[in-house]
Amino acid sequence: MTARSISLVPPTFGSPAEEREHRKERLAAALRLFASFGYEDGVAGHISTRDPEHQDSFWINPVGMPFALMRVSDLIRVDDRGEVVEGEHRTHEAPFSIHSAIYRARPGAQAVAHSHSVHGRALSSLGVPVEPYTQDACAFFGDQGYLDDYTGVVLDEAEGKRLAAALGEAKGVILRNHGLLTVGETVDAATWWFISMERSCQAQLLATAAGEPVRIDEENAARTRQQLGGEFVGWLNFQPLYHQMVHQQPDLLD
Template identity: 80%
Template sequence: MTSRSIPLVPPEFSSVEEERRHRKERLAAALRLFAVHGFEDGVAGHITARDPGFQDHFWINPIGMPFSHIRVSDLILVNDQGEVVEGEHRTHEAPFSIHSAIYRARADVQSAAHSHSIHGRAVSSLGEPIEPITQDSCAFYNDHGYLDDYTGVVLDEAEGKRLAAALGDSKAVILRNHGLLTVGTSVDAATWWFISMERSCQAQLLAKAAGKPIYIDDASAALTHRQLGGEFVGWLNFQPLYHQTVRTQPDLLE
């Protein structure tokens, strides 16, 4: 494999340290991508990665730092009590309450992404799911939950548990009057699902504003979900975005 080759299978690791570094690099790039896609809204929004050595700890972006500035060295490690145990920056209650509850409920989840993206917020206010009106939206067919009320900013354990319950076994959840959240077995997949879900929301809003969408039938939607909704597909779709980001913003690896 040459230095310019891009592997098209998920990597294997020889040590926890190697895997930790890999996850942090993907996490820093994911945050840069959120900035590029306009998913940043003040201090709202966060992506996390479970630490491979301490399953009840996770890495997260520090509060108040622009997504476009985040480097690997800026990421902070938070324990199961919400305490920063590594890093020089701070977090706050909302991301801890959300992400800690998800990691407790889902042993398979290694990363979670949440932001107040504009089209996700719009769809979240309508009380409707992502509908099977395009090929891409079928990745979420019968594979996303809905938190059906809004009680304010998620700042405590009980609210986090409600969110995790609404997510269930799916890859994503719509938070009513709030936005979107996606999860994955890798930072790569969780981030791609968020980007794809936001785009699906945008397509849904545009289609309904223009007329009456033609829906994909249930059998075809289910088949397309099996073809496009798996974790490997999520991981794979993130690869060109990651390599483009590292090539154009190499300082993120510092």
């Protein structure tokens, strides 16, 4: 695929099957991108998307499979009881508890991304939000949650509900002593918000280590969020990354 053939308009679909395949292709590519950016940490981390026809279930990466080797055919569909209903691999309690709780709390959310990225983990240990120190960080100004305690690995429905409540209606949440989680109306947006939030954490850590960063004032931070923080912008920023990944690693579509 050449740059000239890349559409910069979100697609429409003729059937649920067509949309399902599209979502799964984006999901497999997103997982490989996470691997390329160093966001994979053992078996921790997961990205999911609702099934477009069966909205009470979602597609997700199977536990233990390397992000860097993920293919469309490897993805599994998990129902609202945590059972694998499509696919040949396994899941476990943590991703189900997290993703199912968020989907129940956020009917409009169609994708969730979470991983133990280094800078997100580091910032989460400081008890502070992503501050509007840079233009890109303004996308999260007034649009991020914070789970202000740590009680161990999220393995049950109650913990999932606490996480979902901390997220609220925001696009991302910082989980104290844990890391980052983002949501979107598409896999594209959810993945981009995670990448952008992680990079904003990195910039903030570097800036505060070097000196006293200048904070963008609230009026301009809010204006910039309106310009850069919408779903379309999140979707759009993912497109070059997706097409680069498919060009370099076309086997992900298998």
